[in-house]
Amino acid sequence: MATPALAVDLDIDIKGTSIEQLMQINVTTVSRQDEEWQTTPAAAYVLTREDLQRAHVTNIPDALRLVPGVEVARIDANKWAVSIRGFNARTANKLLVMIDGRSIYDPLFGGVFWESRGELLDNIERVEVVRGPGGTLWGSNAVNGVINIITRNAADTQGTLVEAGVGSEEGLATVRHGWQVGPNASARMYAQHNARETGYSPLSSHDDARLVRGGFRVDWAAGATDQFMLKADAFDGTFGERLDATRYQDVNQKGNSLTARWTRDGNDGSQTRMQFWYDQFDLDNLNLGESRDTYDVELQHAWRAGDTHRFVVGTGYRRTRDEIRDGPLLGVEPDSRSDALASAFVHDEMTLAERSVRVQFGVKFEHNDYSGAEWQPSVRAAWVPDADRTVWAAASRAVRSPSRLESDVVSPFLTGNQDFRAEKLDAYELGYRQRVAPQVWVDVATFYNVYRDLLSIEGSVVDNKLGGTTSGVEIATRWQVSAAWRLDLAYTYLSLNLRADADSTDTASAARTEGNNPRHQWSLRSAWNPRAGWQVDADLRYVSGLEAPAVPSYLVADVGMTWRIRKGLDLRASARDLFDSRHPEQSGVTTTEVQRSVLLTLRWEI
Amino acid sequence: VDWQRLLLAGFIALVLSLADTARASGKPTLEYQIKASYLYNFLRYVEWPPGTLSGNTLLVCVFGKERFGTALDSIVGESVRGQVIAVRPVSEPGQLDGCRLVFVGAAERGQEDVILQQLAGRPVLTIGETPGFADRGGVINLIRVKDKIRFEINQQAAERGGLRIGSQLLQLAVRK
Numbered sequence: 150m151a152t153p154a155l156a157v158d159l160d161i162d163i164k165g166t167s168i169e170q171l172m173q174i175n176v177t178t179v180s181r182q183d184e185e186w187q188t189t190p191a192a193a194y195v196l197t198r199e200d201l202q203r204a205h206v207t208n209i210p211d212a213l214r215l216v217p218g219v220e221v222a223r224i225d226a227n228k229w230a231v232s233i234r235g236f237n238a239r240t241a242n243k244l245l246v247m248i249d250g251r252s253i254y255d256p257l258f259g260g261v262f263w264e265s266r267g268e269l270l271d272n273i274e275r276v277e278v279v280r281g282p283g284g285t286l287w288g289s290n291a292v293n294g295v296i297n298i299i300t301r302n303a304a305d306t307q308g309t310l311v312e313a314g315v316g317s318e319e320g321l322a323t324v325r326h327g328w329q330v331g332p333n334a335s336a337r338m339y340a341q342h343n344a345r346e347t348g349y350s351p352l353s354s355h356d357d358a359r360l361v362r363g364g365f366r367v368d369w370a371a372g373a374t375d376q377f378m379l380k381a382d383a384f385d386g387t388f389g390e391r392l393d394a395t396r397y398q399d400v401n402q403k404g405n406s407l408t409a410r411w412t413r414d415g416n417d418g419s420q421t422r423m424q425f426w427y428d429q430f431d432l433d434n435l436n437l438g439e440s441r442d443t444y445d446v447e448l449q450h451a452w453r454a455g456d457t458h459r460f461v462v463g464t465g466y467r468r469t470r471d472e473i474r475d476g477p478l479l480g481v482e483p484d485s486r487s488d489a490l491a492s493a494f495v496h497d498e499m500t501l502a503e504r505s506v507r508v509q510f511g512v513k514f515e516h517n518d519y520s521g522a523e524w525q526p527s528v529r530a531a532w533v534p535d536a537d538r539t540v541w542a543a544a545s546r547a548v549r550s551p552s553r554l555e556s557d558v559v560s561p562f563l564t565g566n567q568d569f570r571a572e573k574l575d576a577y578e579l580g581y582r583q584r585v586a587p588q589v590w591v592d593v594a595t596f597y598n599v600y601r602d603l604l605s606i607e608g609s610v611v612d613n614k615l616g617g618t619t620s621g622v623e624i625a626t627r628w629q630v631s632a633a634w635r636l637d638l639a640y641t642y643l644s645l646n647l648r649a650d651a652d653s654t655d656t657a658s659a660a661r662t663e664g665n666n667p668r669h670q671w672s673l674r675s676a677w678n679p680r681a682g683w684q685v686d687a688d689l690r691y692v693s694g695l696e697a698p699a700v701p702s703y704l705v706a707d708v709g710m711t712w713r714i715r716k717g718l719d720l721r722a723s724a725r726d727l728f729d730s731r732h733p734e735q736s737g738v739t740t741t742e743v744q745r746s747v748l749l750t751l752r753w754e755i
Numbered sequence: 756v757d758w759q760r761l762l763l764a765g766f767i768a769l770v771l772s773l774a775d776t777a778r779a780s781g782k783p784t785l786e787y788q789i790k791a792s793y794l795y796n797f798l799r800y801v802e803w804p805p806g807t808l809s810g811n812t813l814l815v816c817v818f819g820k821e822r823f824g825t826a827l828d829s830i831v832g833e834s835v836r837g838q839v840i841a842v843r844p845v846s847e848p849g850q851l852d853g854c855r856l857v858f859v860g861a862a863e864r865g866q867e868d869v870i871l872q873q874l875a876g877r878p879v880l881t882i883g884e885t886p887g888f889a890d891r892g893g894v895i896n897l898i899r900v901k902d903k904i905r906f907e908i909n910q911q912a913a914e915r916g917g918l919r920i921g922s923q924l925l926q927l928a929v930r931k
Contacts, residue, residue: 160785163792163829168927171789171796175902373905373927414900416929724762747762 169333173304173370175274190509190529190541192218192280192580192594192623198301201270203676203686205709205723205748207314207321207343209267209276209298214690215674217639218280218594218623219294220666222692222700222734225741226318226348227264227358227388233280233294234596235619235645235666243549243572245283245291248298249380250447251408251426254290256469256488257439259552262432265360265386265402267298269341271310271325272366274301280623281596282547282576284525285511286461286496292547292574293598300380303327303335303368309755310339314721316748319345334369347389348741349731355397356741360386378410391739392435404430419452437481438474443467461496461511471553481557481565488518490550507531519551520571537584547574555604555611566611575599588629595622603647603662605655615658617647633678641670664697665735682713698736704728721750783824789904790884790897791826794858797880797895798835800924803855804917807878813838814853818870819860820844848873856880859893867891876915889930894918898929905929 161174186193194216206212210229214221220237222230232241242259245252246266253266276298283295312323321344327337340363347354364382371377385403392398406428413421424447432439449463470487473480496511512526527545534540548571558565580594596619603615621643628636643666647659671691678684686709694702709723724747726732731742783791798813813835817823820842833840843854848870851857857874859867861884871892874881881893888896889909894916896907908928913920 159783159788159826161788161792163788163826164795164833166792166796168793168796168800168924171792172903172905172927174785174789174904373929727763 170304172373173302173333175302175305187582188507188531188533188539190507190531190543190580191283192578192596194218194278194280194592194625196276196278198274201273201276203684203709203711204688205686205707205721205725207270207319207748208263209270210263212270212276213278213296215672215688216276216278217592217625217672218621218641219278220643220670222695223348223743224735224737225356225390225739226345226354227356228390229263230665230735231261231263232666233278234598234621235643236293236662237666238662242552243290243292243574244294244296245287245289246296246298247287249300249378249408250297250410250424251406251428251445252290253428255430255439255441256443257441257471257473257553259290259549259555262402264358264388265384265404267362267384268300268382269323269325269339269362271312271323272300272306272337272339274299274305280594281543281578282525282527282545282574284547285494285513285527285545289490289515289517289523289525289548289550289571292549292572300366302378303337303366306337307335310753311755312750312752314748314750316746317346318744318746319343319748321750330367331369333371334367336365336367338365339363349744350391350741352391352394353397354741355389355391358386358388360384360388374413374415376410376412376414378408378412380408382406391741393738398435400435401433402431404428415452417453419450421451422449423447424449434476436476437479438476439471440474441469441471443469457499457501459498459500461498462494464491464493466491473553475559479558479560479563481553482559483557486553486557488553489516490518491516505533507533515548515550517550519556519567519569520548523548523550523571539580539582541578541580541582543576543578545574545576545578547576548572549574558611562609563606564610569604569611570602570613572603572613573601575601590627592625593622594624596620600647603658605649605653605658607654612653612655614650614653614655615647615662616650617645617659619643619645619647635676637672637674637676639670639672639674643668643670660697664699665695667693667695667702669693684709684711686710692734695736700733700736703732703734705732717754719750719752721748721752723748723750783822783826786904787823788826791823791830793897793904793906794827794856794882795830795833795840797882797924798830798840798856800921801880801913802836802919802921803880804878807917808836808838808855811837811839812841813855815840815842815856815858816845816851816854817842817858817860818845818863819858822860851879854879856882859883859885859888861885874916875912878916878918880916880918881912894920900929 201212204215210221210231213219220232230237230239236243240258240260246261248268254261279295283291287295307327310325314321323341325339330336343360345358347357362384366380369377383405388400408426410424426445428443430441445467447465451461453459467490472485492515494513499508509529515523525547529543531539531541550571551569555569556565556567576598578596582592584590598619601616602613605612605614624640626638645663647663649655673689675687688707691704706727707725712720726743726745731744733742827842830840831842882895883893884897889907892912894913907930
């Protein structure tokens with residue numbers, strides 16, 4: 150066949166990349182990671198840079214809609230409820246969310262302010278999502294899952310990027326510049342402005358938002374073994390919201406963070422990592438104001454012992470100090486508090502029976518100033534009979550340590566409890582992955598979770614008198630139809646069965662917590678490269694209705710197209726939430742509905 | 756609203772028109788893009804014994820070429836040391852006449868020994884990607900260290916074939 154090969158854009162310049170540069174490029178996202186994750190004894194999923202780019206999303210919650218088993222519901226135009234395996238709410242507190250190892254959940258309530266926390270999507274290398282307990286390696290709050298956002302090495306973001314997008318519901322402008330600061334050191338800096346329009350509500354919505362974020366990252370490879378990373382980010386945003394039928398407010402959130410990391414890769418396969426991070430956050434809300442500083446230092450060492458064992462040990466210390474400004478109806482006592490979190494873990498990964506069996510055993514000890522010492526053990530095992538099949542099972546215990554509000558809140562309807570204990574989970578998981586045909590992969594994960602000491606409200610006092618079980622099935626399939634076309638089909642089933650303890654007077658929490666999660670979620674995603682320079686993407690999503698507060702089911706489609714006008718210059722067009730002109734995803738006094746939207750983006754990389 | 760229907764119709768029309776010209780575009784994985792770039796770099800840092808680069812073609816023979824997809828296309832026709840690079844996909848040891856660089860893909864486990872024996876002591880830069888390739892007599896082995904692609908060099912194997920490996924390359928190797 151004499152047809153010249155189509156000019157497909159490669160990720161690197163084959164002739165123009167030096168050996169030193171080649172030695173620094175991470176291939177995890179593509180290959181070893183696929184192998185590694187194919188045999189991992191956990192329900193894991195990775196969103197790659199390509200997935201993010203092809204999803205035509207502008208924020209992390211919308212990107213997480215692509216991950217099987219993740220629940221994402223938009224509350225208003227700038228707020229989201231994100232969870233895994235149930236317990237979804239704006240205050241969902243059983244997830245650990247990190248950016249480059251820096252935890253971004255707020256210790257005030259244990260949840261994530263998704264409207265302001267995040268990262269420039271163009272800076273993200275991959276998003277690793279582990280459903281199920283990750284407490285043994287990651288620590289508290291990793292009860293129902295871990296979301297780890299990993300940003301790109303500065304060496305991979307050289308040159309200048311300018312991006313501008315206009316749409317019916319939002320507009321954004323981005324600049325990023327990367328350069329070499331030395332023979333083995335690279336840097337980048339970036340800034341982004343994002344403005345979001347209001348969602349639909351029969352009342353006035355007032356949920357428009359503006360967010361500016363910016364920062365820099367420096368990576369330095371000192372010799373063949375040592376790597377240093379320094380990253381700083383800042384954001385400042387104003388997020389409108391409705392307080393009740395007639396009153397509104399603009400909430401300001403701003404923050405700064407700094408992450409410094411040193412990694413040494415030994416020639417013997419060992420790795421030592423030391424990381425320090427600082428995070429400062431300010432929330433100016435009429436209901437409650439928060440100002441918080443958090444320092445965290447972690448040390449971790451991994452090494453191989455013979456062919457069988459790979460050990461990881463680590464220790465960490467975190468101190469968080471807050472000042473809370475009481476609102477008219479909500480306050481905390483004391484107004485300021487400084488808390489420490491100390492932790493240590495050991496993890497052994499064994500490879501047995503000619504690599505066909507992987508066993509992971511780990512335990513993490515943690516001490517927090519609210520509930521004291523907590524142990525989180527886990528055992529995971531995978532059987533890999535051949536290259537195409539993996540069967541895995543796991544049993545783990547995870548805890549969610551008390552939040553500042555649960556301990557110290559003071560309000561007419563809610564009183565904190567300093568004896569509030571950590572919420573506990575015993576989780577049992579079973580999973581199966583198979584490459585059922587050369588181009589077809591199936592990944593099935595099931596779980597049965599037993600919770601104890603969940604939050605209940607006794608009268609108006611916070612307590613631990615709720616428990617129960619949840620179970621579910623998560624299926625992800627991928628069909629690489631041809632080199633140019635990929636289909637992903639996912640289904641998630643979730644059932645929650647919570648009940649108050651016999652001595653509890655809380656009759657509302659169980660039903661409310663259960664009712665805010667969809668029982669069924671379906672998605673079908675298509676990624677297609679019809680010809681060189683063109684990408685066509687479509688995503689069909691069904692989410693079943695919520696019972697309490699009631700929200701009808703919805704079926705929406707997102708479509709997007711990228712046209713590479715010439716090297717480095719892309720025109721992107723997308724339309725989201727097609728089929729209905731609008732639909733609600735949550736219901737409440739402050740919620741607004743998601744409207745059909747279009748976005749046109751011009752992206753220029755020099 | 757009407758414009759939304761219009762937009763959808765436009766989208767469908769565009770998709771259909773693109774479908775007409777649809778064709779497979781095989782983008783290689785990042786791993787093989789990196790390996791392709793390594794091959795090109797190695798060609799520039801390795802010296803063949805005088806006289807072995809006769810003619811004006813520097814022939815690169817690749818077992819498992821399909822894994823590279825289009826990644827090697829851009830180096831074809833480039834000149835290195837006054838020689839023009841040509842790439843030949845091969846599948847059997849009998850096809851290696853005239854090759855100056857032989858890449859032995861991971862799928863060739865079965866015939867790797869035969870290939871290495873056949874090329875031992877000859878001025879051919881053998882490059883592999885399986886653990887132990889350099890120990891078994893290959894000159895350079897591309898290996899995975901953590902998330903990165905690094906390389907080992909078997910200097911004795913290189914010397915037996917009369918190849919001179921640049922000192923810069925030796926310094927960067929994981930194991931010499």
